[in-house]
Amino acid sequence: MGINSKLSFSLISVIFFISIIGGAYAWPPGFSGQLGAYFESEGSTVNPGDTVYIHINPVNTGSSDWENVTIYAPIPAGLQYISTTAPDRLMGYDPLTGIWTIGEMLANGRSSDKSLIIACKVLPDASGPITLLEGSVKFLSLVSVYDYYHQGGATPYNVAGTAYCPLDLGDSIINVASVIHGGGSGTSYPMNISATPTNGIGPLTVQFKAPNIANALNWSWDFNYDGIIDSNLENPTWTYNNPGNYTVGLTFENGTDYFTVVKSDLIHVLGSIVNSRTNATYTSIQSMIDDVNTLDGDTILFGPGNYTENLVLNKSLILTALGVVNLTSLDDSHPVITVNSAGSGSVIQGFNINGALNSYGVNLDSANNVTLTNNTITGNYVGIQLSNSENNTLTSNTVTGNSWSGICLDKGNHNTISGNTVLLNQEGIFLSNSSANTINNNNAYNNTYTGITAINGGENLIQGNTAHNNGVSGILLQKSINYNITGNTIQNNGWSGICLDSANGIIITGNTVSGNEEGIFTVHSQDNTISSNSVANSTFTGISVLNGSQNNNLTSNTESGSGFTGILVQNSNQTDIESNTLQDNGWSGVCLDQVTNTTVTVNSFQNNPEQALAVGGYGNSFDGNYWSDWDSNDPRVIDGDNNVTDAHPQIKLTVGPHSPLWYGISY
The missing domain is CATH 2.60.40.10 (Immunoglobulins)
Known part of the structure; x- marks a missing residue:
């Protein structure tokens, strides 16, 4: 190791300078000493990351002993403390304060010369010449024994050393190149x-x-x-x-x-789990939730990775996945995530949630105003369960492969389920005892039973959904009241497109229903309005009203291509069939079987082998319908038992006051 004395020092050079105490100063009798400080390094170049050594060397050269000796030797900016050594085994250096406590230095002998070596690492952002300024290494206190005995007291001498130390860091701000x-x-x-x-x-x-x-x-x-x-x-x-x-x-x-x-x-x-407000990191999600420093409203960020836990979210937090984040149930009999009432207002977004084979992927239990968005929820008993929860929003989630239902509402009101993809579950979206919810723009398909099912609820809106290729029904309502089913596309389901079973006051309007065995199927249902729907290519019947249904209104629907009948009313009463277009069906346009007080008015029967017929029943009437094959020389008897025919059959289609067509020329 080379030591150069009194050289101008830069980051790649070494300097040695010793200041002498005494000379021009008027020191007490017997007092003389010196304080030296210098750098030591290997080679002629010092680079960031290298280790350099600061040598501090006080010497008592006088005839009086020194007591209470302390020296100030701070770590220069641009260096990082590593360790200290003292060849004479004298320690007591504090790198935080820069104070070296020596105590006693005798006038003669081994203890008159002390030495401290401070090892430091050159920081990466050190640049240019780095200098210890004059006086930065100095005595803080020193008591001369001669002074103590001959002047009646101990007078400390604060000796401002003039040792120069060769580092001048300049700016020590992080990221300065x-x-x-x-x-x-x-x-x-x-x-x-x-x-x-x-x-x-x-x-x-x-x-x-x-x-x-x-x-x-x-x-x-x-x-x-x-x-x-x-x-x-x-x-x-x-x-x-x-x-x-x-x-x-x-x-x-x-x-x-x-x-x-x-x-x-x-x-x-x-780290993998970070509170964006506090920058605290965590190794488990529940420890983050339980941390007293995690507060309502905090945003928690999750890095890509796999987490196996059963979580209870009892604070209002925003949980955001960045990348692929898999949450798997530790105990498959408990939900992966439970949000209770204290967690109301939370947001859960972007996660893959799975593994609760005997429970729920996400369970909202008496939780309100929670948002679940952009999650993939698979491999649970129920994907998302809402119980006694209100005003929640479930949007843009993919819920697939759950052994019972994808999304289940039980006693859940005023919730919005929108834009989700729900497939390959037994039940797609399932509502029980739930009211005033909005189910819109979801895609429910390839579920074992139904795309959307509602039981024992009321005043729910089912709008703009696609329900196709489900094993039984696209949309099924049982024991429900006052629903609005509008603007849905319902195709290729195993049995019915839309089914009402003991459902009353339902409005079914503006839907496209095609390729199902039964298009729109109602049984034991009353006071429903089925209007302006497009029903096509049903295997059996386009629209059915069966078994004790009454006071239903079928208006302005377009139905075609059913294998059997366009509209079938059977064992039901007081049905109004008006302004519908029924065409190209395998057998009849309209069939009334054992019904009473049903009116069939201003409909269009086109290209059905049996345009319309009534079997049994009484009090039914046909009036003002258009018949594509009406023969004025052989007026058609619709109900042979009661000698019913069309009171004012139409033979020309003319647009007029009826919706959608007025059949304006009577025979």
Whole structure:
């Protein structure tokens, strides 16, 4: 190790300077001493990351002993403390305060000369000459024994040493680049490493960009500053998997100069679970929830990964998954996530939730105003369960492969279920004892039984959904009242498109129903309105009103291509069939079987083998219908038992006051 005395010092040089106490000062009799401070390093160049040594050496050269000796020797900016050694085994150095407590230094002998060596690491953002300013290493206190005995008291002498220590860091702010030039012109260039992003949850992929220097070549990137070259590209990407702060180094040249650019703590990779307000990180989700520093309204970010827990969300939190985050039930008999009343107002977004084979993926239990969005929920008994919960929003979730229902509302009111994809469950969306909910724009398909089922509820809106290829029904209502089923597309279900069973006051309007065995099927249902629907290609019947149903209104529907009958009313009374278009069915347009007091008015019967007929019953009437095959020379008897025919058959279609057509010319 070479030690150079009184040299101007930069980051790559070493200096030694000793200040002598005495001389021009009027010290007490017998008092004489000196304080030395210098740097020691290997070689002629000091780079960021190297270890340097600060030597502190006080010497009592007088005839009086010293007591209460303390020396101030702070760690210079730009250096990081590593350790201290004292060859004479005298310790007592505090790197936080920079105070070295010595105590006694005798006038003669071994204890008159003390030595402290402080090992330090050069920080990555150290740049330029680094200097210990005059007086920065000095005696804080010193008592001369001669002074003590001959002047009647102990008078401390605060000796301002003039030792220079050779580091001048300048700016020690994090991320300030330092540059080492070697060879060539020595020209100074502006230096900066560009990185996007510089912080986030790991795994974090960062795009780096080298400084824009003409003719630059031979890039060597060290993304975690461990001395290993990670890339030789000019503008590489790198993925940080583990949490921590990362210093980045780059070395390159341009033919005349070479450069090393270092940015300390440039990249900040957060742990897997992070509270965005406090920046606290966690290894488990429940510990995050239970932390007293986690408050209502906090946003919790989740990095990609797998978590196996059963969570109870009892605070109003925003849980956000960044990347692929899998939440799996630790105990499959308990929900993966339970949100109770204290968790009302929470948001859960972007997770894969699975594994509660005998329970729920997400269970909202008396929780209100919760939002579930963009989650994939699979492999549970029930995907999403709402019990006694109101004003919640379930949107854009994929709920698939749950052994019973995808989404289940039990005693849940005023909730919105919108834009979800629900497939491959036994039941798609299931409502029980629930009212005033909005079920809209969902895609429910390939479920074993039904796409959407509602039992014992009222005043729910089912609008704009697609329900197709379900094993039994697209939409099924049982023991329900005052629903509005509107604007849905219901296709290719195993039995019925829409089924009402003991459902009353239902409005079914503007739906497209096609390719089902039964199009719209009602049984034991009253006071319903079925209007302006398009019903096509049913295997058996387009619209059926059966078995004790009464006071139903079938208006302005377009029905075609059923294998059997367009509209079938059987064992039901007081049905109004008006302004419908019934065409191209396998047998009849309208069939009344054992019904009473049913009116069939201003409908259009086109190209049905048996346009309309009535069997049994009484008090039924046909009036003003259009018949594509009416023969004025052989008026058609519709009900042979009661000699019923059309009172005013139409033979020409004319647009007029009836909706959608007025059949305006009577025979």
